[in-house]
Every structure is written in structure tokens, then in C-alpha cells.
Amino acid sequence: MLINKKIVFTLAVGLALSVSSCKKFLDVNTNPNISQTATVQTLLPAAQLYLGSSVGVELQIYGSFWAQYWTQSPNASQYIAVDQYATGQDAFSTSWTNLYAGAENFFQLYNLADTQKKKQYKAISLLMQAYTFQVITDGWGDVPFKQALKGQYIDGHLVNPKYDSQLVVYKGILAYIDTARKLISAADPIHPSTDDIIYGGNMTKWGKFANTLRLKVLMRMSNIDPIGTRTKIDSFFRAVPAPQFIGEGDDAVIAYGFSSANKSPLYAEASSTTLAGTQNLVGSKTCIDSMNSNNDYRAYVFYEATSAGVPVGIAQSQYNVSLPSSSYSIPNVYVAGDASNSASANAPVNLLTSWESYFLQAEAVARGYTTMASASDDVLFYKGIHASFAYYNSQMSNEIGVDSAVAYDVYVNGDATIPLAPGYWAVYPTTGTVAEKVRHIITQKWFAMCGNQGFEAWTEWRRTGYPDFLVHPVNSLIGNNRPLRFLYPTSETTTNGNFPSTGLLPLTSSVWWDK
Numbered sequence: 001m002l003i004n005k006k007i008v009f010t011l012a013v014g015l016a017l018s019v020s021s022c023k024k025f026l027d028v029n030t031n032p033n034i035s036q037t038a039t040v041q042t043l044l045p046a047a048q049l050y051l052g053s054s055v056g057v058e059l060q061i062y063g064s065f066w067a068q069y070w071t072q073s074p075n076a077s078q079y080i081a082v083d084q085y086a087t088g089q090d091a092f093s094t095s096w097t098n099l100y101a102g103a104e105n106f107f108q109l110y111n112l113a114d115t116q117k118k119k120q121y122k123a124i125s126l127l128m129q130a131y132t133f134q135v136i137t138d139g140w141g142d143v144p145f146k147q148a149l150k151g152q153y154i155d156g157h158l159v160n161p162k163y164d165s166q167l168v169v170y171k172g173i174l175a176y177i178d179t180a181r182k183l184i185s186a187a188d189p190i191h192p193s194t195d196d197i198i199y200g201g202n203m204t205k206w207g208k209f210a211n212t213l214r215l216k217v218l219m220r221m222s223n224i225d226p227i228g229t230r231t232k233i234d235s236f237f238r239a240v241p242a243p244q245f246i247g248e249g250d251d252a253v254i255a256y257g258f259s260s261a262n263k264s265p266l267y268a269e270a271s272s273t274t275l276a277g278t279q280n281l282v283g284s285k286t287c288i289d290s291m292n293s294n295n296d297y298r299a300y301v302f303y304e305a306t307s308a309g310v311p312v313g314i315a316q317s318q319y320n321v322s323l324p325s326s327s328y329s330i331p332n333v334y335v336a337g338d339a340s341n342s343a344s345a346n347a348p349v350n351l352l353t354s355w356e357s358y359f360l361q362a363e364a365v366a367r368g369y370t371t372m373a374s375a376s377d378d379v380l381f382y383k384g385i386h387a388s389f390a391y392y393n394s395q396m397s398n399e400i401g402v403d404s405a406v407a408y409d410v411y412v413n414g415d416a417t418i419p420l421a422p423g424y425w426a427v428y429p430t431t432g433t434v435a436e437k438v439r440h441i442i443t444q445k446w447f448a449m450c451g452n453q454g455f456e457a458w459t460e461w462r463r464t465g466y467p468d469f470l471v472h473p474v475n476s477l478i479g480n481n482r483p484l485r486f487l488y489p490t491s492e493t494t495t496n497g498n499f500p501s502t503g504l505l506p507l508t509s510s511v512w513w514d515k
Helices: 013-018 040-066 089-115 119-140 166-183 203-221 226-239 265-270 285-293 342-346 354-366 377-391 393-400 404-413 434-448 454-464 490-495
Strands: 070-072 252-254 281-283 349-352
Touching (some): 040 070, 040 089, 040 349, 040 454, 089 490, 119 166, 119 203, 166 203, 203 354, 354 377, 354 434, 377 393, 377 434, 434 454
Antiparallel strands (some): 070 281, 252 349
16 A cells, blocks of 8 residues: 555645546655655645545546436546446546545644644644545445554554454544544634635634534444434534534635646546546436426536526436437536536535535434534524525526525525425425435435535435435446445555455445445
């Protein structure tokens, strides 16, 4: 597992921003703890950009295909295997390598910040490690954790790290978060500023990030240990006031620009020499039809309208039909999905969002895990929808000529002058069963994550089974089954002497918390 040697030394912005699913990062053998050039101010943004590139390309693509936001264009062929549920082991090699390299960079940032007694940098590095390892273990299951980042000689030179169970990884993630929460202090005069490209050194927002990430981790564990999780969540809500969770304006995002060295990673991949601007991604009928039937104007933000003036999708994996490109929609530039439009370069990568935060809180309340939330589950549900609409306010104005407040009002209240009823998924079943409430909450989370948090949407479907109207792709090669995990790359199964003999699991094998 030689990826443990990949460390960022200096902030070569062009290099860091150009990392994508088919590129390598800086590989060195010197520990930044003793480097004369590495600083916390250069390590932090470079490591964050690396994470953005890891999450924003392959994870976004696989997640968005398997959550049925996107499907393969009938006029191209790059992701046919993804649409068929027939990916091989090496389809996930770059994601694995990049995520571990990113975690290593944050680990070395922590070491450097520790020697310099910079607590706020330590806190951010721990939170970023926690976030990264949750993505890794949610994707692959049991993974190297305790020994994973110790490939440097000074750290023990463990290039064949042992695998840890998901339970162990999750406990470690919670420990990282809890340690970070104790370190965070908005009053500490030594903290990042512009070198923190997520929050600009705003430690109050990092505190909200820590609390929201902790809730997300606990909710993901809730299927496997509902009683123990309920106790932890309830005590957490009692200790943490609601304003200390991520709300509107607190979204953890990595922004990009239009320069050649500062492109959104998904667009950078699509416009690379390899893909040459070929439009492989198109809108899935599963999501587009659901949004259209609910008068959900976010569809015009997530997808480009056809010549008929509305978004139109094609059936999942129906790439072998002959259709003119003008007859179906492609993902919009706001989610970096238009491969031939340079405006896609400006789309951000979302890590943890306000709508995700509100829906997590709503689910915790709806399931009865806590009675201490500052709002009821229905109020939190609508806050989640509102946050999603508000995030795309200017984009909505551009596409449909009204701001997000108007579009939100029509969606949740209807419009008597047309007349137009509220969307089915916008009417919360206040008096319904727990299952009915959770079904609405997670389905709304799925709508909100369209094109911007594909991996998380697929992961939440695995955890909850919602939305329950996803289809079986017509060209699936695994029948009525669906992917439930990523495959370990060949480089890991053949070179890590501690790879477990039972580790070669199929795509259809569930991960630990998926019960």
C-alpha cells in the first residue's frame, strides 16, 4: 500500500487542482515533519483540494449512476460498465489511491501542526481524516485504518497495513471527531485564514461541521445498533444546541473557478485529453420524471432543458437506443455535468451540506431517537427542502426566471391561480407512521443531492432503501440486484500481504451497517 508515501509539500495550485480520476499526485519519500518547505499553510489547502478531486469525480459519477440521477449517453460509451453494474476491480483503483493519499496528507498536516502547537489546524486535519475514512469504509467495507497512514519510516514504514472492521473504523472516526471538537476554539488567535479553502478559517463553522458529521456517523450506525445509537444521539442533542449544526450558509464546499488550473474536477476530467469533451453523462428518467411530476423546479437547475423546454431523461442504462441528443437532457453546468460548456468548470464540490444536516436531524426526531431537537421533524423536513432551493437561488433565477423562494413556495404549497397542487414528496406525512416519515425525509434528501452529492445519495439508499422507486436497469448484468459496495483494487489484493483471504467480495455484498 505504497500510497502512504504520497504527501503534499508545497501548494502547487495548478497541480492540486488538476488532480482527477486519471492523474497522479506528488510522490515523495521525505516526512513533512522535518521538511524545510512544508508548512501548515501550504499543506491544508493542497490536501483539501485533493479531497475535492477524490470526491468530485469517480465517487460523484458512480454514486450518481447508482442513485439513478445520471445514465450513459447513447451517443458515447465511457460508463457503460457502470450502467451495467459490471465494473471490474480496477475501476475503483484511482478512487482508493486518491482517498488514501488525501487521508495521508491530512495525517501529515496533523503531525506538523502538532509540532508547532497549532490546535485549529490539528482540529481541521482530524475532521478531514474522519470525513475521508467514512467515505472509504462506506465504499469498501473493512479497510486499513489503524496502520493505514504509517508508511513513512518515521511512522513505522507499515506498507502492508492490516485491515480493520467497519466497527473499528467507525469508532475511530468518532474518536477523531470528538478530539477535534475539544480542540476547536473560535477565540484561538492561531487559526487558518484564506489557506482554508472550505471555511476560510471560520472555526465556528468547523464546529458545526464537526457536530453534523458526528450526527451523520451515528445515524449511519443506527441500523446496526438502534438502541445504543439512540442513546448516543439523544445525549448528543441534549449537549449540542441546534444552531451548532450546519445550517443555510454553512455548507462545506470547495469552490472552483474558470482558469485552466482551477476547474471543477468533474469538468476537468470530461474536458481532458482522454475524454476530449465527449458528453457521456445524461439525465436519468428515474429522477427527472419524479421531479417533473412533483412540480420540482430544481430539475431545471440539475438538468438542461431540451428543445421542448423541459428536462427529459432516458431510461436507466438504455444506452443502446438511437436518439438525437436534442431529445434528452444532460446534467447542467451547475453540477459540472455539461462536458462541452466551460461554465461547468465553476461548479463546486459539496462535502457536507445544510440540507443533509436538516434531513439528518429530521430523521433522528422522526425515528424517536431524541426529543431534544429545537424543532419538530416536520419543521426540520421543510428546512431541508428550503436549504436545497436557497443554495441554488441565482441558478434558479437564471433558468426559470424566478428566485428560489417563489419556486419553493410553489413546490410545498402549490399555486391556486394555475391551479397547481403541492408536489407529493413536498407534503410531509405529519400524522403518518415512522416508516412513512422516514420515506419522505430520505426521498427529499435524494432529490436535494441530485448531481451534487451522488456518493452520499447512493449510500443513503443502501442504508434505508429509499427512494423505493429506483428501477432495475434494462441492461443490468446482475439481474435484479444492485451494487452495494466498491471492489478492492487489484493493486491492493495482490500487493498488500495483509489483505484478508475473505476480502474478495462481489458488488452485491452489503457493508456492515447495511442491514
